[in-house]
Amino acid sequence: MTSPRSGRPSLGKGSLGRSNSYLDDHLEYKTHQVPSTVDHQSGPSTSIDGVLDLPTRIPRNTLSSTSLSSRKSISAISPAPRVLKDSESIHTISHTNCVPAQGDAARLVATIYYNSASPNHAHPHADQSPAVRPQDLLPPPEIVAGSAPTTSIEDYPLEPPAPEPEPxxxxxxAFVSQMCLTHFLATLDxxxxxxxxxxxxxxxxxxxxxxxxxxxxxxxxxxxxxxNPEYLPSDLLSKHESIYKFEREWNCEVIIQPSNIYRRYKRLCVFDMDSTLIQQEVIDEIAxxxxxxxxxxxxxxxxMNGELDFAASLRARVALLKGVPSDVFxxxxxxxxxxxxxxxxxKGLKRLGCTLAVCSGGFQPLADWLAGELGLDHAFANHLVSDPKTQTLTGELDSRFPIVDGEHKKNLLLSMAKEKGFKMEQTMAVxxxxxxxxxxxxxxxxxxxxxxxxVQMEAPARINFATGLDDILxxxxxxxxxVAELLRD
Incomplete structure (x- = not known):
């Protein structure tokens, strides 16, 4: 006989990789009990509204098929295996999360990236901390990148930001722990x-x-x-304050997408060049x-912060490049x-059959070179005018080609998708x-x-904690x- 569970779960045993996890063995989240008309047992329903105290925990292998079918576990762990008689074979069946019933609600997929490059250590050892004196002032509040249009506290238009939550x-x-997962599910609930x-x-x-x-x-x-989309549309879910608080507490970031075939099978990917595919801003290097x-x-x-019109700022910067040797690239x-x-x-996207393009506010010679280096199919960028006599740049843009600004980048994405017959759901941009x-x-x-x-505030998804661009896969x-098999030669 097991004792009733308390209302606050504790991390007792298990791990995400074991067959009987903390979520599955220690938590049965329910909103109510639905009596079973077949075996008069209660089929638990799942929600993270609270933990239902049971006087006795019914062993899972004694539940009837009706009870098992009504049970929807919040974890990925499937019900206990069925052992076939006169055989050593073990077969497990759990359709709860693999075969949706007709009329089921839409599904979403959240990808959680832990910031392994900078794990939190909220209480460092005293010997590793700078000496603190009573007269020392408290450090000024900081604005996390991506949480506001500016990271400068002087330019912050509102009151100082609230203190960061306890990490x-x-x-x-220092990973996506089972308690982190439990907290995420509670947040969703x-x-x-x-x-x-x-x-x-x-x-x-x-x-x-x-x-x-x-x-x-x-x-x-x-x-x-x-x-409910009237309360919170799915495309804004990752920007909800509860999700943001979860990210700050657990040192991670969450990207949420619809769970459909187009998520898994992208056919067109368009990249920016400067500070995306390469780590420099080319025009600064030329300057x-x-x-x-x-x-x-x-x-x-x-x-780049959106404070200036891109086309006008590009012309102003290009004018400062007058006299630069034409072979600067x-x-x-x-x-x-x-x-x-x-x-x-x-490499991975090409092997999956994707068409790749770079659409850059930089310059065509380097975009062409980068396309050759990375195996891209298309390269679009701005064209500079050079004086053939002096072999120097004139400080002007070639008027025969459109300026690759934000609107032109979007139009290039749309036209390539239409030309190749791809749905927009099959496209990706970075x-x-x-x-x-x-x-x-x-x-x-x-x-x-x-x-x-x-950009982080307005873009559908953001990645800061990846170890490299290939984490997008x-x-x-x-x-x-x-991923390793896809990249293997």
Missing amino acids: LDHLYG SLLIHNIPEQRRLTSSHRCLAPDSSKPRIMEVTFSPPP AFVGVQQEVSAITTRA EQLKPKITITPGARQLC GDGANDIPMLKAAGLGVAWRAKSK YLLGLNGQE
Whole structure:
């Protein structure tokens, strides 16, 4: 006879990789009990409204098939295996999360990235901390990148931001721990309060994608139903304050997508170039040749933050490049650093059958070179005019070609998808600057890659905690083993 459970669960045993996990063995979340008409047992229903105290825990292997079919576990662990008589074979059947019934609510997929590069250590050892004196002032509040249009406290238009929540990953593990998963499910469940009663039962399953099932850095959680769209549309779910608070507490970030075939099978991917596929802003590098880097960089920063019209700022910056040798791009190529993981990402996408393009607010010679380096199918960028007599740049843009600004990037994405017969749900865009926002919003999946704050606020998805660009492959539903196999020569 087991004792009744308390209302507050404790992390007793198990791990995400075991067959009997903490979620499955220690928690049975329910809103009510539905009596079974077949075996007069109670079929538990799942919700994270609370924990129902039971005087006796009924062994799972004694539940009837009707009870098992009514049971919807919040974890990914399937019901206890059925052992076939006169055989050593074991076969497990659980259709709760693999075969949706007709009329079931839409499903969403949340990909959780843990910030393994900077794990939280809220209470460092005293010997490793700077000496603190009574007269020392408290540190000024900081604005987290992506939470506001600016990270400057002086320019913050509202009251100072609230203190950061207490980090929890240093207590429960520097990875997506089982307590982290439990908290995430509780957060999702709390957002179903405005759903109709028939759609307040949260069901979910999870997969550990990388690096392993015991200490996953990336986890995928499939769940349904979504919150009532009149209260919280699915495309805004990842921006809800509850999700943001969860991310800050657990040192991770969450990307939410519809769970459908188009998520797994992208056919067109469009990249920005500067600070995305490569780590430099090319126009700033060119400006260094004539000693105007400081002036150009200031304009570039404001343009990428969305403070200036891109086309006007581009003309102003290009005018400062007058007199730069025409072969400057050849001299720059050895200095260009391709973003870690970019080669692997492009290689993997090509093997999956994707068409790849770079649409850059930079310049065509380097876009063409980068396309050759990464195996891209198309390259679109701005064209500079050079004087054939002096072999120098004139400081003008070639009027025969359109300026590749935000609107043109979006139009290129739309036209390529239409030309190749792809649905927009099959497209993906990756960028970091304000001029990338239109194409990020138009694509089936728009990813702000370590982007400016304004871009992170407006883009459908953001990634800051990845180890490299190739981590984007996990958004397609691939796990670490599949990614390794995809990239193997």
